[in-house]
Amino acid sequence: MKATTIDDVLSILTGIIADTTSRRDPLGYFAALYRQVTLEVKNGIVAGSFDDGPRMSGFDASFANRYFAAYETYTSGGTPTRSWQFAFDRVRTGKLIILQNLLLGINAHVNLDLGVVTGTKFRGSALSGFHADFDHLNEILASLIPRVRAVIEQFSPRIGELTELADDAPELALRFSVEAARDDAWRTAMLLSVTPSTFVAPAVELIDGKAKLIGRVVADQPEPVASIVRHIRAAESTDVAAIITALDSVV
Helix, strand or coil: CCCCCHHHHHHHHHHHHHHHHHHCCCCHHHHHHHHHHHHHHHHHHHHCCCCCHHHHHHHHHHHHHHHHHHHHHHHCCCCCCHHHHHHHHHHHCCCCCHHHHHHHHHHHHHHHHHHHHHHHHCCHHHHHHHHHHHHHHHHHHHHCHHHHHHHHHHHCCCHHHHHHCCCCHHHHHHHHHHHHHHHHHHHHHHHHHCCCHHHHHHHHHHHHHHHHHHHHHHHCCCCCHHHHHHHHHHHCCCCHHHHHHHHCCCC
């Protein structure tokens, strides 16, 4: 599974979604959301919203390829990056609520993959020329959050009880995760863009470890939040295929 254009990305994601839907595998939740984001990015390229459409198409493919590599490695019995390993393992336990499932995918793909791809693809002074398109890419992801929240609420009738902790907590959690991860990814990109090639791999290892720690915060909640999460999970739909289909229809 390797993409060279944004159309390749959409095709590969469609295959993952079809496979996970047929097997009722919750790993398909993130893939479905990712395809919707990619559709919006493609629409932006067609509309001329990015400074350089062809560049964005190639970048989108490079970015997606890190997820594809992690997914293929994991589902083949191998060991992907630590943050993806942690995310996939936790999702497969069946103990997460839908919101946690999506946040774990966002964490690994943005806090690790986005910064790494951006910082290694645009070295040195070339990075500043990508900043506007980088921000627009993340604006697209953030724009989908209200629609994603609406889908979650269809299948998680108790999700609103998180508002006891914070107003509009489900949407705030998604929005904060995206915004914080985006800012962290840009800092990572700035660091890697000036890191000598021989030190890039060790630096990426450190970044991966940090992303895994953030994943633990998402998945392993302390009490009393853990009790609330279990309460929410008990009422969530178990129709994995329907949830994947709904997440793949937000655009």
